Amino acid sequence: MSENIVWSDGYVSREQFEKKNGHKGCVLWFTGLSGSGKSTIATALEHLLFELKTQVFVLDGDNVRHGLNKDLGFTEEGRKENIRRISEVANLFKESGSITLTAFISPYRADREQARGVIGESDFLEVFIDTPLETCIERDPKGLYKKAINKEIPNFTGITDPYEEPENPALHITTENKSVEECAQEIVNKLKVKGII
Numbered sequence: 001m002s003e004n005i006v007w008s009d010g011y012v013s014r015e016q017f018e019k020k021n022g023h024k025g026c027v028l029w030f031t032g033l034s035g036s037g038k039s040t041i042a043t044a045l046e047h048l049l050f051e052l053k054t055q056v057f058v059l060d061g062d063n064v065r066h067g068l069n070k071d072l073g074f075t076e077e078g079r080k081e082n083i084r085r086i087s088e089v090a091n092l093f094k095e096s097g098s099i100t101l102t103a104f105i106s107p108y109r110a111d112r113e114q115a116r117g118v119i120g121e122s123d124f125l126e127v128f129i130d131t132p133l134e135t136c137i138e139r140d141p142k143g144l145y146k147k148a149i150n151k152e153i154p155n156f157t158g159i160t161d162p163y164e165e166p167e168n169p170a171l172h173i174t175t176e177n178k179s180v181e182e183c184a185q186e187i188v189n190k191l192k193v194k195g196i197i
Contacts, residue, residue, distance in 0.1 A: 001195075002088075004096075005037060011105070014094075014096070014097055016089075016094075016097075016194070017055075017096050017097030017098075018097040018164065019044070020097070021054065021055045021097045021098075022053070022054070022195060023054050023097075023099065023197045024097075024099075024195070024196045025093075025094045025095065025097040025100075025123065026098065026099055026100070026123045026124075026125060026196055027056075027090045027091070027093070027094050027100045027101075027115075027116060027119045027123060027124055027125065028042075028045075028099070028100070028101045028102070028119060028171075028187070029090075029100060029102050029104075029106070029112065029119075029124060029125065029126050029127060030042050030101065030102060030103045030104070030117075030129055031092050031104065031105065031106045031107075031112060031113050031127065031128055031129070031155060031159045031166060031169075032105070032128060032129035032143055033105065033131060033133060033136045033163055034105055034129070034130060034136060034142075034145070034156075034158065035136035035137070035139045035140055035141055035142075035144075035145070036129045036130070036131035036136055036158060036175065037129050037131055037180065037183070038103040038129045038176050039058075039060050039061070039062070040131060040180050041102040041173065041175075041180055041183045041184055041187075042058050042060070042101040042102075042103040043058055043060075044052075044180045044183070044184035045101060045184040045187050046058045046101060046183060047184075048184050048185065048188050049099055049188065049197070051197060053186070054099055054156065054197055055096070055097060055098045055099065056095060056098060056099045056189065057084060057098055057099075057101070058098055058099065058101045058102075058103060058108065059070075059089065059093070059100060059102045059103070059122070060103045061082075061103055061104040061105065062176075064082075064089075068078065068085060068086075068089070069081075069085055069086070074154075074155045074156075076108075076155075077130075077144050078107045079106075079108070080111055080114075082085070082104070082106070082156075083104065083106050083108075083111040083114065083115055084111075084114065084115075084118075085191060086102060086115075087114065087115035087118040087119060087197075090102050090115070090116060090119060091118050091119045091120075094119060094123055097133055099197070105157050105186035107157045107161065107162060107163045107164060108162075108164055109164045111181045112126060112158065112166070114153055116132065120154065120171040124170075125163070125171060125194075126166050126170050126171070127169060127170065127171045127173060127187065128166045128169040128171070128172050128173065129173050129175060129183075130165075130172060130173060130174045130175065131174075131175045131176070131195070133158050135175075135176070136158065137149075141145065144156065145158075145159065162182075168180060170190075171186075171187060173187065173192055175185060
């Protein structure tokens with residue numbers, strides 16, 4: 001990093017953004033296996049929060065890899081850099097008083113802890129979308145599990161690479177026997193209890 005870089009504070013403070021928005025800024029870090037429902041639930045939650053007039057935005061794993069992180073692969077090093085970059089972007093959104101929803105597999109605990117360190121303990125809410133591997137394989141919305149099982153995709157989380165479940169997530173959402181809407185509403189209810197909205 002260059003020594004000639006100085007942080008520039010904006011005219012509007014985070015507190016002023018939060019006052020205008022009527023809620024606190026934070027990052028909900030969705031994590032779970034591919035096909036667990038992270039993006040689907042995050043998007044449903046975005047809709048509910050938008051209807052509640054909050055400033056909200058989803059940073060989706062695939063969308064980010066189309067642009068900002070298109071130069072990264074799926075090796076352990078590539079995944080770490082993917083999470084490092086998105087944690088920095090999510091932190092900027094949080095500073096604008098936004099409720100930022102990130103939907104990334106982020107399979108390694110150490111990387112999620114690194115993101116927590118960037119975003120801040122009190123502003124980082126780890127959301128574990130807990131769906132059994134068998135269910136994810138059955139869903140396989142992108143056909144990735146089939147390719148991974150057939151050894152067409154290396155380093156695939158849950159098949160040839162590990163997924164390290166969160167040990168103490170802020171929100172633990174089990175998806176079995178629940179609709180997407182029920183899962184999203186459960187998160188809204190918890191945000192109200194936590195005084196974020």
